[in-house]
Amino acid sequence: MTLQVTRSNHLIDLTTGHPDPDLLPVDLFRSLSLERQNLAYGQQAGSDLFRQTLSEWLTEDYGQPVNADELLVTNGASNALDMICSLLSQPGATVLVEDPCYFIALKLFKARGFNVVALPMDNEGIELQALEQAIEQYNPAFIYTIPCFHNPTGITQPHRRRQALVKLAAEKQCVLVADEVYQSLYFDQKPPAPLASYDRNAPVLSIGSFSKILAPGMRLGWIQGSGELLHRLTNSALLFSGGGLAPVTSALVGALLARGEFQSNLTHLRQTYAARSEALYDGLVSTFGDQIQLKKPDGGYFLWVSFVDGRDVASKRDQARALGVNYLPGNLCSASGQFRSSMRLCFAWYPQPQLITACDRLGLVFS
Template sequence: MPHAPKYKQIIQFIKEKIANGEWPIGTKIPSQRSLAKHFAVNRSTVITALEELIADGLIEGRMGKGTIVINNTWTLLAKHSTPDWDKYVAAGFQQPSRKTVQEINQSESNSTLIQLSKGELSNELFPLDIMKEMMEKVAHNMDAFGYEEPKGYLPLREALSSYLQTVGIHASPSSILIVSGALQALQLMAMGLLQSGSTVFLDQPSYLYSLHVFQSAGMRMAGLQMDEEGLMPESIKMTPNMRTRAILYTNPCFQNPTGVLMSKKRREEILAFSEQHHLPIIEDDIYRELWIDAPPPAPMKAMDKNGRVLYIGSFSKTLSPGLRIGWIVGPEPVIERLSDIKMQTDYGSSSLSQRVAAEWLTSGLYQKHLENVREQLKIRRNFVLHVLKTELEGLAEWSVPAGGFFIWLKILPPVSMKTLYAKSLSKGILFNSGAIYGQERGDYMRLSYAFASCEDLKKGITQLSGLIKMLSG
């Protein structure tokens, strides 16, 4: 109905959602404001459409609950004939993301926004031509393939074993598990290694607070203090019953969201604390290769002589999130356990992606690609630091990251971050507030210099500056 009146288009849209089962009985439909924004009309037009649907007996307004679907379009079946999906959704084991995180995830697919939040490389840095060559080579040499062995494609694990030696980690292919990104690695650990009621110690702030990987499995998150050298082990408060019910998670290289690089001394202190208190460590090292000024210290896993560290790596930040390839390195009994759970979950990561990843490593082109990425990230970081000094000096404080994607900004004037977020989004700018990372004190935001173009980075930061001045005035 492209030429029908707007209110008729809204009616047809809602009827199709109901008829197709996308909005079953009991569903709360979008607010009048959301519908008005979606169809670019005023609210009176939306109200006209809703009144007609109410008259048809399809929806009704309920005090305190919004507007609810009460019948379906083709037979007006009684409500009890349709499953109450809301109860199933509420009863699910995995906790939903926070509302703000859901909004950000949706907004990050909106190409019209200036993406100051996105934690991935710009399309400009994606090696499209080389990736095409890799895939063509894999396709040319490809035989019929089915499910891989539980730990993953052996040539990829062999290539990773060699690659890991370059950062001081000596791991045989049998102690490496291929996973579909770092997030799956954490999910497998939550399911297979920890029991409900366990404590997960972690940096605070941390991107894990924006997820519910461990909380959904009934675990308690215990945030730890950080300084300019990283997580502070003396802030860990162990109790006697934690000996088999606690684990430490840390993101030591260019931490998300703060960009902090953990010092060599601090890594040694954390490892010593781990050994003293029998506390296992999850070392999430997905940003390691994105150093700008100098290579980071060796991983804790490289210093681990007692099998206390589970090490996570990934191609998602350095190459392509769409490849969906990451890895876990750990003691063989742990890897066996996690590989069994992975087989129960998805029967293995993509065979094609694993072969392409192996080709990147064995060809030597991955290291060349990383050199180019580091050069471009340095240009982008320095550009953004210049813009920040020009536009936000006196309005915000920040540290210079030595690598990674992010600059952690502390906003100095007293402003409402919720209002700043909403005003920025209305002007086409998306940033991540510090609150979603568990930052409880002060007003912070995470700014990414990796994805948006330099032109958009300057435009976005300039407009942020204007909004902060307006809101604090």
């Protein structure tokens, strides 16, 4: 991977799902310092002080109580997913995913030896009838879902769908892993609470991360859950041997949370990304009109665009790059290879002028 603070002068790369380097709040970190205890092996679930501070912010942000003892500190969401895979993998095990899905999660599951089965989505998320049938058919190790500002489609599961999904997981005793890294990146309305808050007795784990709401270089995230699953993760050999993860970074981020500086920065990010998403949305609508289908983002990082005539977007990528623009073809986000006439565009990595130029270039590619 190239260093993630450099952008090409020639190519506007809307595949890149990272924060704009200019929005990484390096000044916030200058005045922070560490205590001796931050340099020691930490508590297995992560620093008690940090989990308390994190739980207070999450309670406020979610509008639902989150207790410190429901949280396990990780090195970001990818690390959390990998720990869950490590806990639940068995020879021949299946994971059920949404189609389309976060493409790197698909890679991770395959690398961990899982059989990956893609299930259809409607405009409220994963289709429950298909999910129920697949649970019967495959007896999966877990279901992987992105309930909020879905990567790549931007869909947010409404409250009723979430209730029904968690109820199904509880009834079938099937582990439900919710990747909720965009939960706090809402532009206007707060989304419904993360899935782990719906039923403390259901086998649900919600994953959060500071990558998109502060800085990915912190490699800091968490798993929210209760009961047996969280207990098994916390008592894994990895944490028994190494102590809790991220004692240094969690101390730094904990200080920013306690001072309210993290929260002010997040408000700024929400406003900035809202304006960018609007610029990209408006640019696409004015370039393509009714040739495309797309939904105005309510949060997150991505816009999902589908050509209504079913044209093959995937095969135009080289031509697009030659014209100075890049996108993620939908089929690369699909475990079933579908969605060749769709593309995922990230609006977080560039400011408005580049997003508008990108729309002009996409217009040339697909005219």
